[in-house]
Amino acid sequence: MKKYYSILILISIVNFSFSQVQKKVFYNENLEEISESNFYKQLNFQKNLDLHFENDTLKTSLLITRKNYGQLNDSIFNNLKKSLSSDKELSNNLIVIVYYPGKDRCNGTESTSFWNIFDHDYLKKLNKIGSYSHFWIYKDDENLQYYHPKQVKWENDKNQLVENLFFKLHYPCSSAVIIDKNGKYISYYGEFGKSTIWELSKELINTKI
Incomplete structure (x- = not known):
């Protein structure tokens, strides 16, 4: 950091x-x-x-x-988990966060996104890699209506916590971070697809399918 x-x-x-x-x-x-x-x-x-x-x-x-490694200390990790889910404890092997920074030169088109992370097999295969809690977080909701809000639950970044921890600069398109149950994480900046999440998740928990 x-x-x-x-x-x-x-x-x-x-x-x-x-x-x-x-x-x-x-x-x-x-x-x-x-x-x-x-x-x-x-x-x-x-x-x-x-x-x-x-x-x-x-x-x-x-x-x-684009690809970065880090470790959250217990206090920060617990604060993040409470911010993401205040009503239940996050105990799965992985926390996956897809982060939308707002409209930019990459995601400025005003039409429904064909981004493959919305494909039906995305979460199905992710579940084979390991149990997960998945969050769709945005900083600015301009153009977010084209990113399947009826299919996924986009949530505002409360107090810019996710931004300040992982995405301090505006990286084009969207970014992601995968965190294991011990607070170890891999973040990935800029445009990516579902295969990137699968690969980083497998790397993080050393699981092969």
Whole structure:
């Protein structure tokens, strides 16, 4: 998590430092400044995302690792579980959170989504991997009506808890995090499909089907 606090601080420093100069700056996944050509040479959608922040005088481009590992301490994990489900204890092997950040260049079309995570076999196969509690969380509900609200229960991110724990920046499309019963997690930023959730879930609990 410290890495993404560093990213936010870096953006603030760079914007302040070059506030009077028109400039483009590029950073790799280690927050090291690199050339524009190296930035796009290293860009690999399977591995990373390119995020861009700009104002009138500066454009900052970052490479962000898509797949990340972490561990929640007991206090934070318990608080998250209570926020997700206040009426019953979450005791399944996995907690799966699909996170919708709001309308952006990826999910800006105004038509029913054909995203395969809404396929009928998605949860069926997930259940074969391990028992789970699944949550559909959104930050901003603009365009959310095109993401099957009659099929799944979208819930607002209470007090931005999920955002602050896992998705501090706006990653395009949607993102996901899978957490095991001990608080160990794998987060995945940006566009993904049902097979990604299956693979990360199997990796997290080391189960083969």
